[in-house]
Amino acid sequence: MTEAFEQFFDNLQWMSWNLFLAIIPCVLSFILFAKRSPKRLSKNPIWWFGLVIFILFLPNAPYIITDIIHFVNDSRSPEISANGVIFVMIPQYLVFLLLGFQCYVLSMLKLIQYLSWIKIVKNITLLEISMNFLCAIGVYWGRVNRLNSWHVFTQPRRVIHDAINNLENPNFFFGTILFFIVFTSLYYIFKWINLAIVLYWQNRSNHISI
Numbered sequence: 327m328t329e330a331f332e333q334f335f336d337n338l339q340w341m342s343w344n345l346f347l348a349i350i351p352c353v354l355s356f357i358l359f360a361k362r363s364p365k366r367l368s369k370n371p372i373w374w375f376g377l378v379i380f381i382l383f384l385p386n387a388p389y390i391i392t393d394i395i396h397f398v399n400d401s402r403s404p405e406i407s408a409n410g411v412i413f414v415m416i417p418q419y420l421v422f423l424l425l426g427f428q429c430y431v432l433s434m435l436k437l438i439q440y441l442s443w444i445k446i447v448k449n450i451t452l453l454e455i456s457m458n459f460l461c462a463i464g465v466y467w468g469r470v471n472r473l474n475s476w477h478v479f480t481q482p483r484r485v486i487h488d489a490i491n492n493l494e495n496p497n498f499f500f501g502t503i504l505f506f507i508v509f510t511s512l513y514y515i516f517k518w519i520n521l522a523i524v525l526y527w528q529n530r531s532n533h534i535s536i
Contacts, residue, residue, distance in 0.1 A: 332420055335507055341422050344393060345429075347386035347475070352429040354380040359440035366444055382475040384433060384457075385464030388424025388509045391471050394419070428471025430461075430509075431516040463503035466498060490523055 358376050368374070395420045401411045434457060441447040467473040471488045480487055492498035 327407065327410050327414065329403075329409065333403070333406060333410075334414050334439040336399070337396070337418060340396075341393075341418075344386070345422065345426055347383060348390055348426045348429040351380050351384040351387060351433045352414040355433040355436035359436040361440070361443055367446070370472050380433070382478055384430070385461045385468060386475060387426055387430030387433060387507075388458075388461050389465045389510075390423060391508065391512070392465060394423065394504070403503055422427045427512060427516060428520075431513060431520060433514075434513065435517065435520065454513065455510065458510045459502075460505050462502045462509055463485070465505050465509075466492070470501060476487070 354376055358373060358380060362368075364416055397415060400406060402416050406415065434454065437457075438447070438453060441453070442450065447453050467485075467488065471492070473481075473488060475486060
């Protein structure tokens, strides 16, 4: 178990960083997409800059799902016992993956709620599918091309170069489709759970009020 706890604390370093990147769009969604009058898109340039940052950092949240590859490596380590994997590694990765993807779902729900409120989007499902697909591309860039959100500003030529080269790589299309299917499936599962929880507490509050 000692080796498992050592690996646990080693994982905290990169997990904390990746979770921090996932939290950024979530926090921005609560700031940018708060209901305010009038019911239209803001004309404030700072708001639009925040929206750009939100879009660029959004793939960091579902990206966390791909970190499952590190769990595979940890679980195969001969130094970590079976009990270490079951009682230390699995709980750590489970909490990490759930928190990361929950940040993605919350970000998406706030975006959809806001766009629906200002009556810009009518087909919510199409928006969700489109955003999941775009994030799948972003995650591929991050996982395979090792691009970060800020490289759009710091290394734009590299971003363009990799984007063009990916179009000639069959793995790009396979990886993007795979990520898209996984993210979309998990998104709707998480979305339904979130909405069910909200509905439960709303009904509970109404009963208490009565």
